[in-house]
Structure formats: C-alpha cells, structure tokens
Amino acid sequence: GQQVMQIPQYQHVQEGEDFTTYCNSSTTLSNIQWYKQRPGGHPVFLIQLVKSGEVKKQKRLTFQFGEAKKNSSLHITATQTTDVGTYFCAGQETSGSRLTFGEGTQLTVNP
Amino acid sequence: DTAVSQTPKYLVTQMGNDKSIKCEQNLGHDTMYWYKQDSKKFLKIMFSYNNKELIINETVPNRFSPKSPDKAHLNLHINSLELGDSAVYFCASSQGGGVGHQPQHFGDGTRLSIL
Numbered sequence: 001g002q003q004v005m006q007i008p009q010y011q012h013v014q015e016g017e018d019f020t021t022y023c024n025s026s027t028t029l030s031n032i033q034w035y036k037q038r039p040g041g042h043p044v045f046l047i048q049l050v051k052s053g054e055v056k057k058q059k060r061l062t063f064q065f066g067e068a069k070k071n072s073s074l075h076i077t078a079t080q081t082t083d084v085g086t087y088f089c090a091g092q093e094t095s096g097s098r099l100t101f102g103e104g105t106q107l108t109v110n111p
Numbered sequence: 112d113t114a115v116s117q118t119p120k121y122l123v124t125q126m127g128n129d130k131s132i133k134c135e136q137n138l139g140h141d142t143m144y145w146y147k148q149d150s151k152k153f154l155k156i157m158f159s160y161n162n163k164e165l166i167i168n169e170t171v172p173n174r175f176s177p178k179s180p181d182k183a184h185l186n187l188h189i190n191s192l193e194l195g196d197s198a199v200y201f202c203a204s205s206q207g208g209g210v211g212h213q214p215q216h217f218g219d220g221t222r223l224s225i226l
Binding site: 033037041042043044045048086088090098099100101103104106 | 151152153154155156159167201203214215216217218219220
C-alpha cells in the first residue's frame with residue numbers, strides 16, 4: 001500500500017533559525033496536504049498542493065510539491081516560538097482514495 | 112460554534128471496561144473519520160464513513176466498533192479495553208467522500224487512559 005514518509009521526526013531550533021521538513025511518497029500523488037498540530041491540540045489544515053512543481057507561500061511558510069509529485073517540503077523562515085508543534089504531510093494517491101498521513105515532524109523552538 | 116465536537120475530552124477507565132466516544136460535525140460534510148494518535152504522534156486512520164456507509168476499515172481489533180446514525184455523527188464504541196488502547200482518538204470530517212481534494216477538519220480529541 002501507499003506509504004508516506006516524513007523526515008526528520010524531531011527538530012530543535014533556536015528562534016530565528018530556518019526549519020524544513022520533507023515528505024516522500026512511495027507512489028505518485030494526486031495532491032498533498034499539510035497540517036499543523038500544536039502541543040495538546042488537534043491537527044489543523046494549512047494548505048494543499050495539486051500541481052507538479054507547485055510552490056505556495058503563507059507568510060514565513062513555503063510549501064513545495066515535487067516535479068514527479070512524489071515529494072513535498074515545508075520550509076519555515078526565521079522560526080518563532082509560535083511555530084512549535086508537529087507538522088504532518090498527508091498524500092492522496094488518486095482523487096478517490098484515502099489520505100495517508102506521514103509520521104510528522106515535531107518542531108521545538110528555543111527562545 | 113465548534114465544527115467537529117467530540118465527547119468526552121478525557122476518559123480514564125479500567126482495563127476490561129467498555130466505553131464510547133461520540134463525535135458530531137456541523138459542517139454539513141458527508142465523510143467522517145476516526146484516527147488514533149499514539150505517544151509518538153503517529154496518526155493512524157481507523158475508520159471512515161461516507162453518508163453513513165463504512166468505506167475505510169483498517170486493521171483494527173474488532174473490539175472497536177464505529178456507528179454512524181446519520182452523516183453528522185460518528186461514534187466509536189470500544190469493548191474490553193486494553194492497556195494498548197491508551198491514546199488520543201481524533202474524529203475528523205471532510206466533504207466529498209475522499210473524492211477531490213477536500214481538507215479534513217479535526218475535533219479536539221479524546222484522551223483515553225487505561226489503568
């Protein structure tokens with residue numbers, strides 16, 4: 001079955017440093033979604049990427065979808081303590097299939 | 112107004128007991144899900160219902176039984192609770208039954224602790 005792998009599992013940064021999490025799928029995806037879960041909270045949808053090579057930005061967050069539609073990344077510029085949480089990617093093989101979540105990257109930001 | 116609401120928020124119970132978690136969504140979505148999140152934060156899909164019909168049933172012990180009385184509700188009943196059932200259980204909903212690219216909306220989670 002489809003597998004979605006995410007690295008790193010944990011990342012500790014100093015406030016102001018950049019952060020990147022990577023997501024790789026064993027199969028070609030029709031779309032990929034990103035979610036953020038704050039400590040003690042629930043996953044919250046951030047963004048969806050659909051097109052090959054797509055790049056989307058949300059303030060300090062940059063999301064990329066690979067040309068082959070098998071990988072994706074989330075980059076945060078100049079992290080802040082409010083960025084703390086677990087970031088999940090979730091991929092869908094075809095438009096009618098289930099969403100498969102990656103294992104998540106737990107980000108901690110030291111002030 | 113809470114979009115996806117789960118009750119209870121916390122559940123502490125003895126091994127061997129039977130318990131239920133309720134979930135309701137007021138977003139008008141037609142697909143609902145149950146996820147289990149362990150201590151390492153891994154999110155595992157357990158079940159999915161589309162318009163009250165079971166469409167995803169992962170390898171979950173048959174002690175877990177979902178019930179969807181209507182498309183706005185998806186409850187989870189667990190029989191004979193075991194220590195390994197301790198986790199956070201999230202309910203979620205989305206529009207479209209997995210067709211298309213609709214995001215999922217999660218409830219606040221139910222923190223289940225087995226003593």
